[in-house]
Amino acid sequence: xxxxxxxxxxxxxxxxxxxxxxxxxxxxxxxxxxxxxxxxxxxxxxxxxxxxxxxxxxxxxxxxxxxxxxxxxxxxxxxxxxxxxxxxxxxxxxxxxxxxxxxxxxxxxxxxxxxxxxxxxxxxxxxxxxxxxxxxxxxxxxxxxxxxxxxxxxxxxxxxxxxxxxxxxxxxxxxxxxxxxxxxxxxxxxxxxxxxxxxxxxxxxxxxxxxxxxxxxxxxxxxxxxxxxxxxxxxxxxxxxxxxxxxxxxxxxxxxxxxxxxxxxxxxxxxxxxxxxxxxxxxxxxxxxxxxxxxxxxxxxxxxxxxxxxxxxxxxxxxxxxxxxxxxxxxxxxxxxxxxxxxxxxxxxxxxxxxxxxxxxxxxxxxxxxxxxxxxxxxxxxxxxxxxxxxxxxxxxxxxxxxxxxxxxxxxxxxxxxxxxxxxxxxxxxxxxxxxxxxxxxxxxxxxxxxxxxxxxxxxxxxx
Amino acid sequence: xxxxxxxxxxxxxxxxxxxxxxxxxxxxxxxxxxxxxxxxxxxxxxxxxxxxxxxxxxxxxxxxxxxxxxxxxxxxxxxxxxxxxxxxxxxxxxxxxxxxxxxxxxxxxxxxxxxxxxxxxxxxxxxxxxxxxxxxxxxxxxxxxxxxxxxxxxxxxxxxxxxxxxxxxxxxxxxxxxxxxxxxxxxxxxxxxxxxxxxxxxxxxxxxxxxxxxxxxxxxxxxxxxxxxxxxxxxxxxxxxxxxxxxxxxxxxxxxxxxxxxxxxxxxxxxxxxxxxxxxxxxxxxxxxxxxxxxxxxxxxxxxxxxxxxxxxxxxxxxxxxxxxxxxxxxxxxxxxxxxxxxxxxxxxxxxxxxxxxxxxxxxxxxxxxxxxxxxxxxxxxxxxxxxxxxxxxxxxxxxxxxxxxxxxxxxxxxxxxxxxxxxxxxxxxxxxxxxxxxxxxxxxxxxxxxxxxxxxxxxxxxx
Numbered sequence: 001x002x003x004x005x006x007x008x009x010x011x012x013x014x015x016x017x018x019x020x021x022x023x024x025x026x027x028x029x030x031x032x033x034x035x036x037x038x039x040x041x042x043x044x045x046x047x048x049x050x051x052x053x054x055x056x057x058x059x060x061x062x063x064x065x066x067x068x069x070x071x072x073x074x075x076x077x078x079x080x081x082x083x084x085x086x087x088x089x090x091x092x093x094x095x096x097x098x099x100x101x102x103x104x105x106x107x108x109x110x111x112x113x114x115x116x117x118x119x120x121x122x123x124x125x126x127x128x129x130x131x132x133x134x135x136x137x138x139x140x141x142x143x144x145x146x147x148x149x150x151x152x153x154x155x156x157x158x159x160x161x162x163x164x165x166x167x168x169x170x171x172x173x174x175x176x177x178x179x180x181x182x183x184x185x186x187x188x189x190x191x192x193x194x195x196x197x198x199x200x201x202x203x204x205x206x207x208x209x210x211x212x213x214x215x216x217x218x219x220x221x222x223x224x225x226x227x228x229x230x231x232x233x234x235x236x237x238x239x240x241x242x243x244x245x246x247x248x249x250x251x252x253x254x255x256x257x258x259x260x261x262x263x264x265x266x267x268x269x270x271x272x273x274x275x276x277x278x279x280x281x282x283x284x285x286x287x288x289x290x291x292x293x294x295x296x297x298x299x300x301x302x303x304x305x306x307x308x309x310x311x312x313x314x315x316x317x318x319x320x321x322x323x324x325x326x327x328x329x330x331x332x333x334x335x336x337x338x339x340x341x342x343x344x345x346x347x348x349x350x351x352x353x354x355x356x357x358x359x360x361x362x363x364x365x366x367x368x369x370x371x372x373x374x375x376x377x378x379x380x381x382x383x384x385x386x387x388x389x390x391x392x393x394x395x396x397x398x399x400x401x402x403x404x405x406x407x408x409x410x411x412x413x414x415x416x417x418x419x420x421x422x423x424x425x426x427x428x429x430x431x432x433x434x435x436x437x438x439x440x441x442x443x444x445x446x447x448x449x450x451x452x453x454x455x456x457x458x459x460x461x462x463x464x
Numbered sequence: 465x466x467x468x469x470x471x472x473x474x475x476x477x478x479x480x481x482x483x484x485x486x487x488x489x490x491x492x493x494x495x496x497x498x499x500x501x502x503x504x505x506x507x508x509x510x511x512x513x514x515x516x517x518x519x520x521x522x523x524x525x526x527x528x529x530x531x532x533x534x535x536x537x538x539x540x541x542x543x544x545x546x547x548x549x550x551x552x553x554x555x556x557x558x559x560x561x562x563x564x565x566x567x568x569x570x571x572x573x574x575x576x577x578x579x580x581x582x583x584x585x586x587x588x589x590x591x592x593x594x595x596x597x598x599x600x601x602x603x604x605x606x607x608x609x610x611x612x613x614x615x616x617x618x619x620x621x622x623x624x625x626x627x628x629x630x631x632x633x634x635x636x637x638x639x640x641x642x643x644x645x646x647x648x649x650x651x652x653x654x655x656x657x658x659x660x661x662x663x664x665x666x667x668x669x670x671x672x673x674x675x676x677x678x679x680x681x682x683x684x685x686x687x688x689x690x691x692x693x694x695x696x697x698x699x700x701x702x703x704x705x706x707x708x709x710x711x712x713x714x715x716x717x718x719x720x721x722x723x724x725x726x727x728x729x730x731x732x733x734x735x736x737x738x739x740x741x742x743x744x745x746x747x748x749x750x751x752x753x754x755x756x757x758x759x760x761x762x763x764x765x766x767x768x769x770x771x772x773x774x775x776x777x778x779x780x781x782x783x784x785x786x787x788x789x790x791x792x793x794x795x796x797x798x799x800x801x802x803x804x805x806x807x808x809x810x811x812x813x814x815x816x817x818x819x820x821x822x823x824x825x826x827x828x829x830x831x832x833x834x835x836x837x838x839x840x841x842x843x844x845x846x847x848x849x850x851x852x853x854x855x856x857x858x859x860x861x862x863x864x865x866x867x868x869x870x871x872x873x874x875x876x877x878x879x880x881x882x883x884x885x886x887x888x889x890x891x892x893x894x895x896x897x898x899x900x901x902x903x904x905x906x907x908x909x910x911x912x913x914x915x916x917x918x919x920x921x922x923x924x925x926x927x928x
Contacts, residue, residue, distance in 0.1 A: 005618070005686065007618050024718040024891070025686075026684075026889045027889075043686055044620075044684055044685035044686035044687070044717070045618050045685070045686055045687070071888050071889045072889050073718075073889040073890070073891045075718075100718070100889075100891045100892075101860070101886075101888075101889045101890040101891045102889075103887075103888050103889045104887065104888070107888050107889075108888075109888075122881075123680075123881075124677075124680040124881040124882075124884060124885065125680070125684075125884070125888065127680070127681055127684035127685060128683075128684045133684065133685070136620060136622070136681070136685070137620055137685070139621075139623070140620040140621040140622070143611070143621050143623075144611055144615045144621065147607070147608055147611045151608045154469070154471050154509050156508075156600065156601055156604040157603075157604040157607050157608065158600070158604070158918055159603070159607075159693070159710055159917070159918055160918065160919070161708065161918070161919040161921060161928070162626070162693045162695075162708055163639075163695075163707065163708050163921050163926060164926070165926045165927070173643075175627075175641045175642065175643060175663065176641070176642050176643065176646065177639045177640070177641055177670065178639065178640050178642065178646070179637075179639060179640065179697045180646070182640065182642070182644070182649060182657040183649075183656065183657050185646060185647075192647065193646040193647050199639065199697055199707065199923065199924075200707075200921065200923075200924060200925065200926035201924040201925070201926075202926060204926050206641065213588075213918065213919055213928065216587075216588040216589075216591070216928075217591055217600070217918065219592075220490075220508055220589075220591035220592045220597065221508035221509070221591060221597070221600070221601070222469065222489075222507055222508035222509055223508070223509070228692070228693065229623070229626045229692065229693065231626075231627075233643045233663055243627065243663065243664075244625065244626055244627050246623055253508070254488040254537075254539075254564070396565070417586075417587075417588040417928055418588075420588060420589070421588065422565075423568065424535050424565075424567050424568070424571050424572075424573075424589065425490045425491075425535045425536050425537040425564075425565045425566075425567045425571075426537070426565040427488070427537045427564045427565045428564075453623070454622055454623055454624065454625070454677065454681065455624070455625040455677055457625060457627050457664065459663065459664075460663075460664060460665040461664065461665070462627060462628070462629045462664035462665075462666060462668050463629070464625070464677065464680075464881055
């Protein structure tokens with residue numbers, strides 16, 4: 001008799017066929033047919049349940065087993081029987097079924113359709129449903145694929161800091177971190193809050209990006225990436241915004257915008273391929289129950305060559321389209337999601353890099369093009385989502401960077417070290433950011449960011 | 465002519481021998497000998513530099529190249545020449561050397577010994593030194609090995625939340641996160657700060673552990689782990705404390721303390737093996753320049769079977785030892801680092817699991833043993849460091865858990881969902897936490913936590 005898990009059985013059924021095994025897991029369904037019964041068991045190691053067949057003649061505690069409820073944990077000993085004629089490739093004929101942990105009748109996760117809103121209220125239990133089991137395993141596999149991709153290419157993974165004294169990262173509103181007494185903070189002679197008395201001796205925030213620190217490592221290791229939590233204190237209560245989310249930010253030296261786009265395209269294709277190969281059951285589930293056509297769309301993306309157009313060309317294409325947009329299409333204004341989706345879904349029908357945006361709608365660190373008006377930026381737009389990735393070649397000319405910081409009122413003294421990177425062996429370099437949750441939404445078809453984060457944090461919501 | 469990187473050259477020298485290549489990197493040293501010169505080039509992809517030989521007869525810009533300073537970035541075209549009789553296996557005979565980014569004379573990282581204190585002040589440049597290049601590549605490889613280890617075992621990686629409304633995680637003082645006006649926060653009728661007006665509608669903190677949330681996922685996926693940043697607002701200005709650090713926290717269901725220790729031992733050995741195999745140059749460097757005997761110690765650990773003793777046995781051994789300790793050895797008091805190191809370095813001379821600690825010195829969630837006095841906890845002690853891992857079997861009996869929470873004044877209503885996990889298909893489960901920085905210190909011999917974190921955050925220190 002061998003203790004094992006369902007993943008092993010499924011992977012190596014020939015080795016286990018006709019053998020006795022011990023499996024522990026949770027009951028997803030239990031149907032008593034008087035002289036025999038069926039339990040659908042899930043042990044968390046594999047998306048699908050396996051079927052346990054139990055018979056009155058073989059179990060001394062048959063009546064007890066027949067009453068085991070959904071959600072209860074059991075340990076089963078039995079023989080693995082191949083069932084080539086049935087839907088599932090094998091089942092287990094039980095010799096013993098014992099209760100490990102009971103589940104009362106009021107167990108919230110019953111074998112019926114629950115709304116996603118309800119399931120958010122029981123986020124501690126929702127990974128036990130098919131949908132969230134699939135989402136969070138895909139999230140885990142996509143994380144692994146990310147690390148694997150960069151490791152194979154020799155990138156160094158950098159744990160960029162979460163707590164920062166900078167508020168110049170330029171990507172949105174920030175959360176303050178403090179240990180001061182909220183009611184009676186220490187004050188200076190000028191009656192201002194005295195942040196010198198705070199834990200770090202200054203005002204500190206939660207990071208909105210690890211990019212600037214990643215640049216410093218790229219200028220030592222050449223190819224690096226960060227993958228960690230980032231934060232926005234934006235008062236946006238939408239299906240696409242969370243206050244806490246994970247970002248992947250590669251940064252590459254001796255590289256320009258073309259290299260950056262090549263890396264982004266390669267990464268997106270690698271991650272999708274990895275999931276299609278390593279999360280088959282989960283991707284089939286999404287394709288069937290969440291977003292019909294998902295797999296075909298993803299398979300097409302892997303095969304297609306991404307389009308590259310400039311922002312100026314994109315504006316022309318949109319104007320020529322004759323389409324009525326809610327927001328006007330004007331050179332100098334940022335593209336709205338409706339514009340982005342029109343470009344990628346209607347005009348090109350595949351992923352599109354839009355490059356060379358007007359400098360005034362982009363961050364201070366992006367490299368100024370020779371036209372003096374645009375910067376070497378790129379956004380990757382994909383069908384169904386719009387912007388998936390944003391990146392740029394970084395301004396490596398210290399005078400131009402300083403000028404831009406002055407124009408945009410960025411504190412040069414605070415970022416002395418960032419300027420140093422241009423003074424000491426500075427080279428052309430580039431990078432991008434991929435919002436990990438947005439990617440998970442894209443590859444699963446799940447449309448609310450709250451449903452792809454284990455315990456989401458949004459405006460006025462911080463439960464569990 | 466092929467563009468490549470030093471890592472590729474080193475790995476596949478036979479393919480490149482006698483071929484022309486293009487390499488970009490940073491100058492670590494430049495020695496002009498009038499008619500020829502040598503540049504030691506590092507491009508960040510490999511620990512060691514490679515030697516570029518340049519000759520006056522071959523370079524039109526010889527005099528310029530001869531003046532290139534340490535830290536400057538250059539692109540070299542040249543022929544790869546194997547040098548079997550020399551220290552380095554090959555060198556590059558330059559046909560062209562061009563400047564990519566200059567480095568002025570005041571470049572802080574010169575080819576001489578810098579103190580670690582000085583290098584912390586230029587943390588944005590220190591990855592360009594041998595020591596920090598080695599530390600941060602090892603950190604990256606150890607992260608990858610962690611993900612690889614758990615992925616191979618089918619564990620699901622959980623991104624547990626960083627922002628939490630809980631202050632019951634029980635592992636130390638917390639940082640508050642807020643968007644309230646620090647000077648004039650909104651107040652309630654009772655003149656208290658009105659956290660209902662804060663971003664999340666309640667008081668929120670930075671997490672000290674992802675364990676409780678990981679437990680919820682373990683009871684769905686069976687085997688899970690977290691690997692992310694955690695925080696302590698402790699006013700400890702020591703070489704071992706940081707306010708922000710990364711933790712690895714696996715959590716396994718249908719598992720007891722024995723399974724937990726087996727997993728911990730397997731993981732530690734796996735990670736060390738991975739580094740000995742995949743970071744050879746770096747580990748040799750640490751062994752030679754940071755901590756002589758490091759490699760032998762690590763190799764011994766991989767080969768040894770870890771010892772298991774109970775806390776009660778450990779106390780007896782310490783008392784019998786006759787050693788004079790600074791802190792008294794008494795059943796009921798926690799072991800101090802001096803006791804831990806004595807056990808692992810003097811008595812057993814290998815890693816030691818100490819189990820079954822008095823319940824009063826351990827957290828509320830640890831499973832009470834049948835003696836009613838101790839809990840199913842384990843600490844892994846290793847030579848040179850002391851405690852590396854702390855873990856336990858979790859209390860899965862809801863009545864005992866509630867009783868313990870009451871005794872320890874933990875808010876049961878706040879943790880309603882944690883109690884739920886015992887009510888609905890609850891099973892025995894266990895887990896542990898490994899402080900990632902402590903592990904990196906252990907495997908590199910670097911003794912200050914500030915030197916194993918890219919940009920460390922400590923009391924009164926939050927630069928970059």
